[in-house]
Amino acid sequence: MSQASQTLPRPWLTGLREAIPLLGGYVPVAISFGLIATQAGFSAWEAVLISTLLYAGAAQFLFVGMVAAGSPLWLVVGMTLLINLRHVVYAPNIAPWLTTSRWWPWLMHGLTDQIFALAHSRLPQMPADRRLGWFTGAALLAWFSWIGGTALGAVAGEELTRRWPLLGEVMPFAMPALFLVLLAPRFTSRRWSLALFSSIAIALLLNVFGLTNAAIPLAAICGAACFYLVRSGTTARGDRNE
Amino acid sequence: MSNALWLAMLATALGTLLMRLLPLLWMRRRLARLDGDDDGLDAMPQWLGILGPLMIAAVLGVSLVPTTADATSWLATAIGVAATLAVWWKLRSLGWPVAAGVAAYGVVMLLG
Numbered sequence: 120m121s122q123a124s125q126t127l128p129r130p131w132l133t134g135l136r137e138a139i140p141l142l143g144g145y146v147p148v149a150i151s152f153g154l155i156a157t158q159a160g161f162s163a164w165e166a167v168l169i170s171t172l173l174y175a176g177a178a179q180f181l182f183v184g185m186v187a188a189g190s191p192l193w194l195v196v197g198m199t200l201l202i203n204l205r206h207v208v209y210a211p212n213i214a215p216w217l218t219t220s221r222w223w224p225w226l227m228h229g230l231t232d233q234i235f236a237l238a239h240s241r242l243p244q245m246p247a248d249r250r251l252g253w254f255t256g257a258a259l260l261a262w263f264s265w266i267g268g269t270a271l272g273a274v275a276g277e278e279l280t281r282r283w284p285l286l287g288e289v290m291p292f293a294m295p296a297l298f299l300v301l302l303a304p305r306f307t308s309r310r311w312s313l314a315l316f317s318s319i320a321i322a323l324l325l326n327v328f329g330l331t332n333a334a335i336p337l338a339a340i341c342g343a344a345c346f347y348l349v350r351s352g353t354t355a356r357g358d359r360n361e
Numbered sequence: 362m363s364n365a366l367w368l369a370m371l372a373t374a375l376g377t378l379l380m381r382l383l384p385l386l387w388m389r390r391r392l393a394r395l396d397g398d399d400d401g402l403d404a405m406p407q408w409l410g411i412l413g414p415l416m417i418a419a420v421l422g423v424s425l426v427p428t429t430a431d432a433t434s435w436l437a438t439a440i441g442v443a444a445t446l447a448v449w450w451k452l453r454s455l456g457w458p459v460a461a462g463v464a465a466y467g468v469v470m471l472l473g
């Protein structure tokens with residue numbers, strides 16, 4: 120271990136600290152999930168088990184909603200997996216910064232949208248010997264907060280939302296604020312700025328119009344199209360953007 | 362939960378885990394194959410490297426929509442975004458810009 124690494128706090132503690140902003144988004148949403156799951160007829164421990172094993176926000180809401188609506192189970196499984204399909208691009212994107220440890224494949228259970236965003240920005244900036252600890256701390260904090268929030272929502276969700284309605288509206292802003300900070304350094308050229316702005320705008324519009332589940336993959340694909348179109352345009356004119 | 366429902370939940374959980382895990386194993390194999398010829402970033406297909414940041418941008422877009430989409434919440438979102446970016450511009454850190462953004466958002470929501 121390098122001397123510089125020795126003077127830094129333990130990597131898992133750094134991971135824990137850097138994942139704290141995620142709690143602002145995870146806990147209120149997990150409380151909502153716990154509440155909705157119990158209202159849909161699941162017991163508190165069943166809701167907690169779903170959050171522990173499935174651990175995928177939008178997919179869990181869909182799973183519980185479709186089961187409550189009496190949809191065929193094959194369709195429930197198919198639709199839930201379809202929503203989670205976007206996860207396939209996450210691990211390869213951070214793979215160049217992962218060490219050879221055998222723990223990494225198991226830690227992929229914690230690779231949610233938010234942990235991916237955090238890891239994609241932070242892993243390249245830290246020495247290789249700190250990455251496993253950092254990711255473990257960040258991913259476990261997020262996972263436990265999701266499980267804890269679900270339990271809280273299943274047991275006392277109604278009471279909590281009645282007593283502090285504003286808290287549930289304010290804290291989730293920590294998520295977009297965090298993503299904003301993670302993305303800001305990536306606006307390095309006109310080409311990237313255009314692609315990133317279009318992804319943000321399209322995802323926002325799709326979500327406003329109720330297409331929440333399709334918003335992430337569709338917006339990312341549109342952003343990529345923008346990225347390649349700008350290159351084609353500038354290649355045709357003989358310009359350079361980067 | 363019935364046995365069938367348990368099975369459905371377990372199948373979904375396993376499928377989700379595999380979607381997160383198998384691409385890592387594929388990429389690791391690819392990196393190992395190209396070891397010595399390329400560094401890790403060059404081993405990644407270009408489209409995949411582009412899609413990563415754009416996925417984060419899309420997650421940001423989705424999360425920008427307030428829980429209650431009224432005029433106050435949208436104003437609070439705009440001010441929260443401005444506060445976050447202003448503090449990030451000044452400090453270039455992770456925690457303070459998020460705290461400033463949440464505080465600004467909260468103040469507008471309280472006053473609104």
